[in-house]
Amino acid sequence: MFKRYETVFKIGDQQGWAAKSWNDEDWKSGRFVVDGGRVFWSRTKIDILKAPESLHPYGLQLHAYGEYEVFWDGVLIGKNGNPGQEELLGPEGKMWATFSIPTHLTEAGEHLLALRSSLHSFPNHTRIEELDIAYYDDLLTDRLIESSYMHLFAGAFLIAAFYFLFLFLSDKKEYAMLIFSISCFLFFLLILAEFIKAYVPIHYSLHVVRLQVIGILMLGISFLIPFYFSMQFPFPKRKLLLIIYAGILLFIFLTKYDYFELTANNMALSMWLFSFGIAVFGGYRKMKGARLVLLALLLSVLISFVASFNKSLFGGFSLILLSMFYLLSLRIKEQRLAYETSLVQSTRLRLELLKKNIQPHFLMNTLTSLIDWVEESPKKGVLFIEALAKEFDLFNQIEDQTLIPIAQEIALCRAHIEVMTYRKEVNYFWEEEGIDPEQKIPPAILHTLLENGITHSLPLEDNSVKFKLVFESNSECRCFTFFTFAAGARQASEDRDEGTGLKYIKARLTESYHSNWDFTSEPTNHGWKNVLKIYS
Amino acid sequence: MNVLIVEDESRIAKRIERMTRDILGNDLHFLTHINTLHEALKFIENSSLDFVLLDLNLNGESGFDLLTTAVSESFHTIVISAYQDQAITAFEYGVLDFVPKPFNRGRLEQAFNRAITKEKTAANKVRFLAVKKRQRIQLIPIEDLLFIKGAGVYTELFLTDGTKELHDKSLEKLEQLLSPTFERVHKSYLLKVSEVREIIVKPGSKYMAELKNGALIPIGRTKYRDIKAKWL
Numbered sequence: 001m002f003k004r005y006e007t008v009f010k011i012g013d014q015q016g017w018a019a020k021s022w023n024d025e026d027w028k029s030g031r032f033v034v035d036g037g038r039v040f041w042s043r044t045k046i047d048i049l050k051a052p053e054s055l056h057p058y059g060l061q062l063h064a065y066g067e068y069e070v071f072w073d074g075v076l077i078g079k080n081g082n083p084g085q086e087e088l089l090g091p092e093g094k095m096w097a098t099f100s101i102p103t104h105l106t107e108a109g110e111h112l113l114a115l116r117s118s119l120h121s122f123p124n125h126t127r128i129e130e131l132d133i134a135y136y137d138d139l140l141t142d143r144l145i146e147s148s149y150m151h152l153f154a155g156a157f158l159i160a161a162f163y164f165l166f167l168f169l170s171d172k173k174e175y176a177m178l179i180f181s182i183s184c185f186l187f188f189l190l191i192l193a194e195f196i197k198a199y200v201p202i203h204y205s206l207h208v209v210r211l212q213v214i215g216i217l218m219l220g221i222s223f224l225i226p227f228y229f230s231m232q233f234p235f236p237k238r239k240l241l242l243i244i245y246a247g248i249l250l251f252i253f254l255t256k257y258d259y260f261e262l263t264a265n266n267m268a269l270s271m272w273l274f275s276f277g278i279a280v281f282g283g284y285r286k287m288k289g290a291r292l293v294l295l296a297l298l299l300s301v302l303i304s305f306v307a308s309f310n311k312s313l314f315g316g317f318s319l320i321l322l323s324m325f326y327l328l329s330l331r332i333k334e335q336r337l338a339y340e341t342s343l344v345q346s347t348r349l350r351l352e353l354l355k356k357n358i359q360p361h362f363l364m365n366t367l368t369s370l371i372d373w374v375e376e377s378p379k380k381g382v383l384f385i386e387a388l389a390k391e392f393d394l395f396n397q398i399e400d401q402t403l404i405p406i407a408q409e410i411a412l413c414r415a416h417i418e419v420m421t422y423r424k425e426v427n428y429f430w431e432e433e434g435i436d437p438e439q440k441i442p443p444a445i446l447h448t449l450l451e452n453g454i455t456h457s458l459p460l461e462d463n464s465v466k467f468k469l470v471f472e473s474n475s476e477c478r479c480f481t482f483f484t485f486a487a488g489a490r491q492a493s494e495d496r497d498e499g500t501g502l503k504y505i506k507a508r509l510t511e512s513y514h515s516n517w518d519f520t521s522e523p524t525n526h527g528w529k530n531v532l533k534i535y536s
Numbered sequence: 537m538n539v540l541i542v543e544d545e546s547r548i549a550k551r552i553e554r555m556t557r558d559i560l561g562n563d564l565h566f567l568t569h570i571n572t573l574h575e576a577l578k579f580i581e582n583s584s585l586d587f588v589l590l591d592l593n594l595n596g597e598s599g600f601d602l603l604t605t606a607v608s609e610s611f612h613t614i615v616i617s618a619y620q621d622q623a624i625t626a627f628e629y630g631v632l633d634f635v636p637k638p639f640n641r642g643r644l645e646q647a648f649n650r651a652i653t654k655e656k657t658a659a660n661k662v663r664f665l666a667v668k669k670r671q672r673i674q675l676i677p678i679e680d681l682l683f684i685k686g687a688g689v690y691t692e693l694f695l696t697d698g699t700k701e702l703h704d705k706s707l708e709k710l711e712q713l714l715s716p717t718f719e720r721v722h723k724s725y726l727l728k729v730s731e732v733r734e735i736i737v738k739p740g741s742k743y744m745a746e747l748k749n750g751a752l753i754p755i756g757r758t759k760y761r762d763i764k765a766k767w768l
Contacts, residue, residue: 360618360619360620360621360637361593361618361619363618364618364619364636364637364638365545365548365618365637367637367638368545368547368548368551368618368637368638368639369545369547369548369551370638371551371638371640372547372548372550372551373547422547423545423546423547423548424544424545424546424547425546425547426546452596455595455596456595456596457595458571458572458595488572
């Protein structure tokens, strides 16, 4: 639509310099310094290639440092601040300004843009960063449309940031969620900082502040993304490598401080390289999600080849953040599955505990003996019923708990012994040593050992079987030792009762202590010995 | 009669013992109680018994080992167990009755009566006959069995593959267990009714059943009428 020629500058102030016909052959091109807020002029020859449609004026958009007046073919068409009076009147105007050009001055052919400027804040920034001529309406709306899309995008990341922040607050151990939340928030700020120029007037003196903010945001994101990946795909010497990486980033950030774009580029590149290294390691170790992250990283490179720096930066970051999101969703799914499994497991254990009381072997044999006692000796029968009621009652109390005081468990064992005495007519004895009644233990563990002891042993010559529970504890672990003193004690582990009993004990221990326990069961020359160690 | 009780719960064992003495009265010649599987197996080997009353879960061990041994012997086995779900399996192995716990005198008496009055088991559930081989017990599926011939206190099992096996139970006891699939056609023969192809009348009022494999089995004169009615 138009062709721009080189801009030439001259320090000084003459109204005539605005004229299209002024001879500017002796004016300077390139950069130079204008200090003290002195007025200088710049002239830029422009060829308009095609006249606008009728009633549709062209506009001129400038991205330039300084406060200035705009002359088009010698006619003043706009004003951005007060050139030459900056100190006096204070900052005014904005870095990105749009002016409409009178229709009669936009026919095809040669035109001249002259700016009467002053640069109080950045005397060495005598240049027009960007210049665009298009339909005035389009110039105004295009940037707004672009920003509105980018803000939609930013909003999505803001919501993600809040969502994962709340998730983290509800479970403070999930640092990956916190990191992801912060990354999303920084990315949200980065988009805002980048596109704020479309609707908030920023004075040229503040432009650097904006670039510094963008730089700091980039620094944060460039560190957090690989940090996040390092949490998801842990690698050896993680801390050391992260510290080195942070050092490199800081170095990039602090040197070449004024070349904002170069700094951003270098940080983005380091971020990419380090993340790629981590993802390759994760992929090599076949960690879940590593391949997808690798793919996202490679795609972001592809974007950087086809799109401009700005677009590839946002496109690439978005892709990487999405892959981080995916990793989180994988982890959340894993956690949910683990949680569901644990729910099923604890329900199963509860049922198992309930079943102990109603399984036919216990119930029917007990009832048979009971009938016999009632028929033969009603008084003893009543005592037997009371003992049975006590055992049932104790079972009811512990039925829905995962840990109970040892005193309660011992009471349960004693009740069981009483019941079994009536059934088997063997003298069972219970002894304990070093018991701390406040100690907790999963329900019916000792009861199961006792049951096994009664089932699998024959009485000694004096028709007795003795059980002994010993408790010891030290700084490392708590230790319960359960002895059976009997004749012919044996254990058939493949046997169905025995098997389920041991499985129950192990499942209960895992439920409450994960892997911090140890259980052994072995014959001795006087009977049987079970040792249960719970590590702290 | 000689009775062995295998039960590891002393109170229940005493109950069974008391009731058995009561039910059998003067017919009871000998009764003992054993509470481990191992001792029971040893005892069975060296004694002549009429009944074994067996609990299927002894000291946490499955009594099915003992069950297969017991059913291969000449005596009848009555299972007394808390596990009602094991009843079908027990019947398949050829026990005379399954008494679920808790039980009373009436139920136990019913089990004994089954043997004493030679009442036939209502529905035939036996799927195997256990046969003692050298050092092991072999289970022979009932569908492999054609007919059984009494041989003194033993019986001979004739199988579809043409072989025969010796079994320790008497023809009377087997008749009890295998009815109504098998019919006592002769004082020495128990015959699978479905295997009969034809009944041949020989001169001199001699009756023979011809089986599908061509074997000829004599039919007792007194039994002929019943058999014919059933078969037709």
